[in-house]
Amino acid sequence: MTTVDDVISTSEHKNWFSRITSLQSFWVFMAAIVACLALTFLTDSFASERNLFNVARNFAFVAIIAIGMTAVIASGGIDLSVGSSVVLSAMVISITMAAGSPFWLAAALALGASLLVGLLNGLLVAYAGMPAFVVTLGTLSAARSLAMVLSDNKMIWEFGPDHNVLLWVGGGSTLGVPHPLFVLTALAVLMSCIFRWTRWGQHLFAIGGNENAALLTGIPVRRMKVSIYMFSAFTAGLAGILMAGWLGSVTTNLGQGMELTVIAAAVIGGANLAGGEGSALGAVVGALLIEVIRNSLILLGISTFWQGMFIGTFIVVAVAFDRVRHFRS
Amino acid sequence: MTRLKLEGISKHYGAIQALSAVSLSIAPGEVLGLMGDNGAGKSTLVKIIAGNFSPSSGEIRIDDRPVAFHSPRDAQREGIEVVYQDLALCDNLSAASNVFLGREPVRRVGPVAYVDYAEMNRVSARLFSRLKSETRPRDLVRRMSGGQRQAVAIARTLLSEPKIVMMDEPTAAISVRQVAEVLDVIRRLRDHGISVILISHRMPDVFAVSDRIAVLRRGELVANKKAANSSPEEVTGLITGAIQAA
Ligand SMILES: Nc1ncnc2c1ncn2[C@@H]1O[C@H](COP(=O)(O)OP(=O)(O)OP(=O)(O)O)[C@@H](O)[C@H]1O
Ligand SMILES: [Mg+2]
Numbered sequence: 001m002t003t004v005d006d007v008i009s010t011s012e013h014k015n016w017f018s019r020i021t022s023l024q025s026f027w028v029f030m031a032a033i034v035a036c037l038a039l040t041f042l043t044d045s046f047a048s049e050r051n052l053f054n055v056a057r058n059f060a061f062v063a064i065i066a067i068g069m070t071a072v073i074a075s076g077g078i079d080l081s082v083g084s085s086v087v088l089s090a091m092v093i094s095i096t097m098a099a100g101s102p103f104w105l106a107a108a109l110a111l112g113a114s115l116l117v118g119l120l121n122g123l124l125v126a127y128a129g130m131p132a133f134v135v136t137l138g139t140l141s142a143a144r145s146l147a148m149v150l151s152d153n154k155m156i157w158e159f160g161p162d163h164n165v166l167l168w169v170g171g172g173s174t175l176g177v178p179h180p181l182f183v184l185t186a187l188a189v190l191m192s193c194i195f196r197w198t199r200w201g202q203h204l205f206a207i208g209g210n211e212n213a214a215l216l217t218g219i220p221v222r223r224m225k226v227s228i229y230m231f232s233a234f235t236a237g238l239a240g241i242l243m244a245g246w247l248g249s250v251t252t253n254l255g256q257g258m259e260l261t262v263i264a265a266a267v268i269g270g271a272n273l274a275g276g277e278g279s280a281l282g283a284v285v286g287a288l289l290i291e292v293i294r295n296s297l298i299l300l301g302i303s304t305f306w307q308g309m310f311i312g313t314f315i316v317v318a319v320a321f322d323r324v325r326h327f328r329s
Numbered sequence: 330m331t332r333l334k335l336e337g338i339s340k341h342y343g344a345i346q347a348l349s350a351v352s353l354s355i356a357p358g359e360v361l362g363l364m365g366d367n368g369a370g371k372s373t374l375v376k377i378i379a380g381n382f383s384p385s386s387g388e389i390r391i392d393d394r395p396v397a398f399h400s401p402r403d404a405q406r407e408g409i410e411v412v413y414q415d416l417a418l419c420d421n422l423s424a425a426s427n428v429f430l431g432r433e434p435v436r437r438v439g440p441v442a443y444v445d446y447a448e449m450n451r452v453s454a455r456l457f458s459r460l461k462s463e464t465r466p467r468d469l470v471r472r473m474s475g476g477q478r479q480a481v482a483i484a485r486t487l488l489s490e491p492k493i494v495m496m497d498e499p500t501a502a503i504s505v506r507q508v509a510e511v512l513d514v515i516r517r518l519r520d521h522g523i524s525v526i527l528i529s530h531r532m533p534d535v536f537a538v539s540d541r542i543a544v545l546r547r548g549e550l551v552a553n554k555k556a557a558n559s560s561p562e563e564v565t566g567l568i569t570g571a572i573q574a575a
Contacts, residue, residue, distance in 0.1 A: 197443040199433050202422075206430055209419030216381060216417045217431035217485075218401035276421035 024270035024321055025282035031314075032289040035296060043299045051295070053178060057246065059291035060180035061239045065258070066265040066283035067191050068235030073266055074195075075228050076208040076275030077132040081121060082236040082262055084143035085114040086255030089240030091147040093166070094156040094250040103162040103169070111237045117143050118233025122226030140259065148252045157249035170245020180242045184284065187235070191280040204228060208275030264311050265290055268318045289314065330392060332357045332524045333378070333493055338387035340373055347373040348548045350387070355493070355541075358522040360515060362529070362539030362556065366568050369545040371528045372414050375495050378526075379411045380404030391492070402431070408492030412499050414528075416482040418470050424477075425453040425466035428484045456484040461510055476507040483514060494518055495526040500534050512538050532561045544568055544575075551575070 020026050039046035046052075065082050072079045093110035097103065117139055124135040159166045172179050195201040203224050207214045215221050236255075244250050269286030271278030293310045297303075334354040340347045348370045355361050365371050377384050380398030389396055391407050398404045401411075418427050426433075429449050435442040453466040462480035470478060479499060486494045496515070500508045508531075515525050515538045529535050535542065535556075542559050544552040544567040552559075552567045552575040559575070566572035 199435065199444060202426060202433055202444055203431075205421060206419045206426075209421035210417070212415070213413075213417035213419050213430065216376075216379075216401060216411075216413055218380075218405065219431045276419070 023282075024318065025279060025285045027321065028268055028270075028282070028289050028318070029285045032285065032292050035289070035292045039292075039296050039299060046296070046299055049176075051299075053173070053176075055291055055295050056181050057178035058295075059287050060178065060184040061243055061246075062258070062261055062265055062290065063184050063284045063287035064180070064187055064239045064242075065232075065235045065262045066269065066287045067187055067280050068232035069262045069266045070269070070271045070278040070280060070283040071191075071195075071204060071228050072132075072232045073263075073271040073273060074208045074275060074278035075204045075225065076211060077125060077225070077228070078136065078263070078273070079121065079229060079232045080133065080136040080259050081117060081139040081143055082232060083255040083258035084140045084147070085117045085233045085236035086240040086243065086258060087147045087250075087252060088117065088143045088150075089114040089237035090244040090250045090254050091150050091156075091252070093241050094159055094244055095150055097159040097162055097166060098156055100160045103165040106162075107241055110241055111234060114233045114237025114240065115230050116233075118230035119226065121233065122229035125229065126222040126225035144252065144256075151250075151252060153252050155249055155251045159244075166241075166245040167248055168245070170242040171248065172245075180246070183238065183242065187238075188280045188284050195280060200224070200227070205276055208272075208277070211275075261290060261311075262287075264315050268314050270318075286318075330357065331355065331390070332359075332392060334390040334393070335374075335378075336388045336390070338374070338377060338384045338389070340370075340377060340382065340385050346548050348377075348384075348545075351545070351548075351550045353543060353550060353553060355524045355526070357492075357524055358519050359541065360519050360525045360527060360539050362527050362535035362542045363545065364529070364532075364535060364542065364564055364568055365545035368547075369568075370548040371545055372497055374545070375411060375413075375497050375526070375528065378404070378493075378495060379409055405432070405489065408490065410486035410489070410491040410494045412479075412482045412486060412494075412496040414497040416478055418478055418481060420471040421469065423467050423469055424457075424464055424473070424481050425449040427470055427481050428453045428456065428466075428488065430485070432488065452488070453484060456487050459487070460484060460514060476503045479503055479507065479511070483511070491518075491523055493524045493526070495528070497528045498530070499527070500529055500531055508534060532564065535564075536561060546570060 069079060069082065089110040092113045093106045096106040096109050121136055121139055124130050125132045169179060203214065203219045206219060207221055207224055211221060240255065243254060265286035266278065266283050267273065267286070268289060269282030269284070271282065290311055294307055297307055331354045336352050338351045339349050351374065363371055376382050378389065380401045380403050396407055419430065426449065434445045434448050436445045450466040457464040457466070457480060460480050460483060462477060464473070464477045464480050470481060483499065499511050512534060515527060518525050527535060527539060539556045542552065542554060542556050542564060543550060544564060546568065551573070554575060563572060563575060567575060
C-alpha cells in the first residue's frame with residue numbers, strides 16, 4: 001500500500017545528475033567553458049584580466065535583455081522591439097541629463113519611456129489580438145525613429161552635472177567586477193525566483209503552454225501579457241541606461257540589430273519559441289556563449305564576418321538538441 | 330429549490346446562432362445528461378454557464394438568485410466547476426500545477442508571497458487517490474496517458490466544494506475501466522448533493538448515470554425529460570431530427 005507521501009515523493013527525476021544533464025543550459029554552459037579553456041591555451045590574451053573584464057561587461061547587456069526576452073518567449077510571444085527600446089531609453093536619459101536633470105530623474109524617465117513601448121506592445125497584442133511579430137516589428141521601427149527625432153540624429157556625449165555618475169553606473173566597476181554584471185546577477189537571481197515561485201511566473205508558463213487553458217481557468221491572460229511585454233521593455237531600458245554610461249556617448253544606431261542576438265541568446269539558453277519553456281539562467285548562459293564566440297573570433301584573428309555563421313549554427317544545434325530530447329521522452 | 334436555472338439563453342457568434350432561447354433547470358444532486366449532434370451548441374452552453382462567454386440574451390440563476398459572470402473566476406466562486414472538452418491542460422506544467430491552474434495557493438513570509446508547491450502536491454495526491462488514479466502530482470502532463478490527463482482535469486473540479494460540475498465529454502478516448510471510474514465519480518458527486526451536467530456522445534454512459542436527459546438540436550432544446558421515461562432509441566431520434574420534440 002502506497003501512502004500519499006510516497007506518491008508525492010516519487011517523481012520522474014531520478015537524481016540531481018540526470019536532472020542537470022537533461023537541461024539545455026547545462027550543455028550550453030559546458031560549451032562555453034570548453035571554449036574558454038581552449039582559448040586560454042590557444043591565445044595569450046584571453047585569460048588576461050582586461051579581456052575577461054570586457055567579456056563579462058559586454059555579455060551582461062545582451063544577457064539582461066535576454067532575461068526579458070525569455071519571459072516573452074516562454075509566454076508564447078516575441079519582442080522584436082528591444083533594440084529600439086534600448087536606443088530610446090539611452091536617448092531619453094542622455095538628453096534629459098544634458099539638459100541638467102539629475103541621474104535618478106533621468107533614469108526614471110528613460111525607464112518610463114521604454115515601459116511605454118512595452119505597454120503599447122502589450123495592449124496591441126493582448127487587447128487588439130494582433131500578432132506579436134507584427135506589433136513589435138512596428139514598434140521596432142517607431143521607437144528608433146522617435147529616438148532620432150528626439151536627438152535630431154546627433155551624437156550626445158555630455159551628460160550635464162551628473163555626467164560622471166552615469167559613466168560610473170554603466171562603465172565603472174567595484175571590486176574588479178563591472179557594474180552591469182552586478183545588475184545582471186541581481187536580475188537573474190530575482191527573475192529565477194519569480195519565474196519559479198510566484199503566481200505571475202506560473203501563469204506566464206501556463207499561457208505559453210496552452211493559452212486557451214489559461215483563459216478557460218480564469219487566468220487574467222490579457223493583463224499578464226501586458227505585464228510581460230512591459231517587463232521585456234524594462235530590461236531593454238535598463239540595458240540602454242547602462243550602455244549609455246559604458247560608451248560615454250549615445251548615437252541613434254545604438255542597439256541596432258540587437259534583438260536578433262538577444263533572441264539567439266534566449267533560444268540557445270533553452271527558451272522554446274513555441275512557448276512554455278525558458279529560464280533566466282538559460283538566457284544568461286546563452287548570452288555568455290555568444291559573447292565568448294565573438295571574443296574568440298577576434299582573439300584568434302578570424303574575420304568577425306564569421307560570427308553570424310557560428311551563432312547561427314548554435315541556434316540550430318540548440319533547437320535540434322531540444323527536438324532530440326522531446327523525441328526521446 | 331433549483332440549483333441552476335437557465336431562462337431563454339441565446340448565443341450567436343456573428344451570424345451563427347449557436348443557442349436559441351434555451352431554458353433548463355437542475356435540482357441539487359441531479360445528474361443531467363446533455364446530448365446533441367456535433368455543433369448542436371453543447372460546449373457553448375457549458376462555456377456560458379462557466380463564465381467563459383456571456384450569453385447574447387437570457388438569464389442564469391443559481392439557488393434562485395440571478396447571477397452575471399464576467400470571468401470563469403466568478404463562476405468558480407459560485408461553485409461551478411468544469412471539465413472542458415479538450416481538458417484545458419498545460420502540457421509543460423506538472424499535474425499539481427494543472428489542478429490548481431489559476432488558483433495557486435500562496436504562503437506569505439513577511440512581504441514575500443510564494444506559491445505553495447508542497448500544499449499543491451499534497452492536495453492533488455489526495456484527489457488522485459480519491460479518483461483511484463495512478464497519477465503522480467509532480468509529473469509533467471506532457472508525459473501522461475489519456476486517462477491520467479482526464480483525472481487531472483476532473484481533480485480540478487473537486488478542488489473546492491462545488492455546487493455544479495459540468496463534464497464536457499469526460500469519457501471520450503479513455504478505457505472501459507476508466508469510463509467506469511468516471512461514472513463512479515459522477516455518482517459520488519450526486520450522492521454529495523452536487524449537480525452534474527454530463528455531456529457525452531456515448532448513449533450507455535449517459536443512461537447509466539443520468540436522472541434526466543436534455544437534447545439540443547441546432548441550438549434549440551428539443552427535449553428535457555426523465556431518463557426513466559425515455560430510451561436510447563428516442564434520444565437518437567431527437568438528436569438526428571427523426572423525432573421533432575419530446
Ligand atoms: N468561438 C466560436 N466562434 C464562432 N463560432 C463558434 C465558436 N464556438 C462554437 N462556434 C459555433 O457554434 C456552434 C455550436 O458549437 P459547440 O462547440 O457548442 O457545439 P457542440 O455541441 O459542443 O459540438 P461537439 O459535439 O462537436 O463538441 C457550431 O456551429 C460552432 O461552429
Ligand atoms: Mg463540444
